Amino acid sequence: MELEELDANPLHKVKWKPPKVTETVDPRVAVNPRQAQELLTMVTYVGGRGRGRRLMALFAYMYYAALRPAEAVGLRLQDCYLPLKGWGRLTVDVSRPEVNTKWTDSGNAHEERGLKHRGRxxxxxxPIPPELVKILRQHIDEYGTGEDGRVFRSERDGVSGSTAYTEVWQEARKLALTPAQVASPLARRPYDLRHAAVSLWLNAGVSAPDVAERAGHSVDVLLRVYAKCLDGQKDLANKRIGDALVV
Structure with a gap:
C-alpha cells in the first residue's frame, strides 16, 4: 500500500475484531507486607547449595522497589546507592528481557535494552527503604558482583533466568502460604510482587504521579491498571471532600 502497488487495501475485507484484553490487575494477586516478608524468608530455604538464598534479594527488588524482573536482573552495583542508615536509591537505566535466542543479535537469551516505554x-x-538497602548490602557482601557490576548472576556469572527463579518462587509459596492460598492467584508469579508494591504505595496515600515515576508508568496507565487495587480510597476521598466543604 505504501508503494502504491495495490489498488485497495485487502485487509479492509477481513471481518475480525481483536479480543478484549484485561488491562487491570486482579487485586487477589497482591500480598500484604506480612505475607511478602514471609515469602522472602521462605525463598532462602528453597533448593540446595543456597539456590534460593542467592535469589532472595532479586525478589526483594520486585517487592520493595516495584522493579520489573527484566530490570532487576540487569541492575549493577554502580546503579545502587546503599547508605549505612536511612533510605537508598536505585538508578534504573537498563532492562534485560528474556527472549528466544533466535531473535537476538548476540544469540543470548537476555538482550540489553532501554527501559519499557522510555527512550534508550x-x-x-x-528511592528504596532501609529494609531493601540492608538486604542488598548483605547480598553483595555474600555473593559479590559480576565482572560488569551486575548484582544478580548465576553461579557461572550468567544472567539469572526466569525458569530458575520461577521454580524457586513456586516452592517458596508452598512453604509460606496455606494450601488454599497456594491454589489461589495470590502471588502466583514473581511479577505479582511488583503489583503488590504499587498497590501498597497507592493505598498508603502516595500521590499517583510519584508512584508512576517510581514504577515506570504514565499516570493514566497506572490508574487504569491498578484501579481495582485501590482498596478503601473512596472512603478517604469522601472524608477529604467532606472536610473541604466545612465552612
Missing part, C-alpha cells in the same frame, strides 16, 4: 538513554530513579 532515559533513567528512572527509585
Amino acid at each position: 538513554a532515559d533513567v528512572r530513579p527509585v
Whole structure:
C-alpha cells in the first residue's frame, strides 16, 4: 500500500475484531507486607547449595522497589546507592528481557535494552527503604558482583533466568502460604510482587504521579491498571471532600 502497488487495501475485507484484553490487575494477586516478608524468608530455604538464598534479594527488588524482573536482573552495583542508615536509591537505566535466542543479535537469551516505554538513554530513579538497602548490602557482601557490576548472576556469572527463579518462587509459596492460598492467584508469579508494591504505595496515600515515576508508568496507565487495587480510597476521598466543604 505504501508503494502504491495495490489498488485497495485487502485487509479492509477481513471481518475480525481483536479480543478484549484485561488491562487491570486482579487485586487477589497482591500480598500484604506480612505475607511478602514471609515469602522472602521462605525463598532462602528453597533448593540446595543456597539456590534460593542467592535469589532472595532479586525478589526483594520486585517487592520493595516495584522493579520489573527484566530490570532487576540487569541492575549493577554502580546503579545502587546503599547508605549505612536511612533510605537508598536505585538508578534504573537498563532492562534485560528474556527472549528466544533466535531473535537476538548476540544469540543470548537476555538482550540489553532501554527501559519499557522510555527512550534508550532515559533513567528512572527509585528511592528504596532501609529494609531493601540492608538486604542488598548483605547480598553483595555474600555473593559479590559480576565482572560488569551486575548484582544478580548465576553461579557461572550468567544472567539469572526466569525458569530458575520461577521454580524457586513456586516452592517458596508452598512453604509460606496455606494450601488454599497456594491454589489461589495470590502471588502466583514473581511479577505479582511488583503489583503488590504499587498497590501498597497507592493505598498508603502516595500521590499517583510519584508512584508512576517510581514504577515506570504514565499516570493514566497506572490508574487504569491498578484501579481495582485501590482498596478503601473512596472512603478517604469522601472524608477529604467532606472536610473541604466545612465552612
